[in-house]
Amino acid sequence: DQQVKQNSPSLSVQEGRISILNCDYTNSMFDYFLWYKKYPAEGPTFLISISSIKDKNEDGRFTVFLNKSAKHLSLHIVPSQPGDSAVYFCAARGPYSGGGADGLTFGKGTHLIIQP
Amino acid sequence: GAGVSQSPSNKVTEKGKDVELRCDPISGHTALYWYRQSLGQGLEFLIYFQGNSAPDKSGLPSDRFSAERTGGSVSTLTIQRTQQEDSAVYLCASSQGASPLHFGNGTRLTVT
Numbered sequence: 001d002q003q004v005k006q007n008s009p010s011l012s013v014q015e016g017r018i019s020i021l022n023c024d025y026t027n028s029m030f031d032y033f034l035w036y037k038k039y040p041a042e043g044p045t046f047l048i049s050i051s052s053i054k055d056k057n058e059d060g061r062f063t064v065f066l067n068k069s070a071k072h073l074s075l076h077i078v079p080s081q082p083g084d085s086a087v088y089f090c091a092a093r094g095p096y097s098g099g100g101a102d103g104l105t106f107g108k109g110t111h112l113i114i115q116p
Numbered sequence: 117g118a119g120v121s122q123s124p125s126n127k128v129t130e131k132g133k134d135v136e137l138r139c140d141p142i143s144g145h146t147a148l149y150w151y152r153q154s155l156g157q158g159l160e161f162l163i164y165f166q167g168n169s170a171p172d173k174s175g176l177p178s179d180r181f182s183a184e185r186t187g188g189s190v191s192t193l194t195i196q197r198t199q200q201e202d203s204a205v206y207l208c209a210s211s212q213g214a215s216p217l218h219f220g221n222g223t224r225l226t227v228t
Binding site: 004006009034036041042043044045046049089091104105106107108109 | 120149151156157158159160161207209216217218219220221222
C-alpha cells in the first residue's frame, strides 16, 4: 500500500512558466515532508522541506505548500528553467513510519520536462 | 570524500551469481541507508545502520540480501544467488542527526 503517491509520472512545462508538482499521502502520522530532485545517473539531492506545523516554505524559486486536512503537498517552481528538468521525488517522515530512524517514505517520482 | 561514494557504478551479472555493492558515506555521518529503485518505481527502503548496528532491516526483500557496516563507515550490500527481479539501481545515503539524507550516485545492477 503506497503511503506517498505522486500520481503524475511526467509533467511538461514551458520555460518561464510555473511548474506544480503534486504529492498525496495517507499516513496521518507523517510530520515532515521533503522534495528531492534526481538527474539521470545521479543520486537524488535534497531540494526543500516542510514541517507539519507550517503550511508553506519558500526557498528562492521553490515553494512547498502543505494542506494537512487534504493530506496533500505541492512543489511550485517559478519561473521554470531548463535545468529544472529532472525527476522529483516527494518523501515523508513520521514516528514509526518505517525506513529507519529518518523514516523516509518516497513516492514514485514525477519526471518534469521544461520545454524551451 | 565530499560526498557519498558508491562502487561499482554499473554491474552486470549472471543469474545465480553473488554480488557485492559498496558504499562510502560522508565522513562523520553515523546513519547509513540502502534503498533501491526498480524501473518505474520509487525509492524502496532496504536497511538502515546507526553506527555499525542495523536496527532496521525491515526492507530487505529476502534472506538472499544482507548488509554490513564496519568501523562506522563503509558498508557493503550483498545479494546472493541473484535473480532477474533484483535488477535495479541500488542507492546508498548517509546523514548526521536530523540532516536530510545525502545520496550517492547508485549502482545499476543488471541480472541477465
